[in-house]
Amino acid sequence: MAFYLVSAVPKHGRLEELGERLASAEFMTLRPFGATLSASLANARMRRDGVAVWEEEDYCAPPLAQERAAVLDDYFHDLRVEKVEQGEGWSKIQKLPRLFPDA
Incomplete structure (x- = not known):
């Protein structure tokens, strides 16, 4: 398994819908990545x-291929990944404001 610090530009007008879908746990049933993706996005920073x-755990090559196809490309563009050790990404961004403050 690998961990990545992900950066992505939100698509204009799409974050509210993404927040609603996260709040209703809509992505949790996506296998094998739904729970991890949901937790990562719920804790994302701006x-x-x-x-x-956000930090994301991933097993794909290229990184986040399944997540992009199912969810991320609908809400973000210019997605970039930087390989990190588990928890390192979160440490780097912990002081930033939450993307979804009510999550």
């Missing part, structure tokens, strides 16, 4: 430049 960031 940089000052408007880019969303």
Whole structure:
């Protein structure tokens, strides 16, 4: 398994829907990544430049291929990944404001 610090630009007008879908646990049934993706997005942060960031566990090559096809490409563009150790990504972004404060 690998861990990545993910950065992605939210698509205009799409974050509210994503937040609602996360709140209703809609992605939890996606296998094999639904629970991990849901938790990661619920805890995502927002940089000052408007880019969303989160740590994601992934097994795909290329990274996040299944997650992008099922969810991420509907809500984000310019998705980038940086390989990190487990927890390192969260440590880097923990002080940033939450993308979904009510999650």
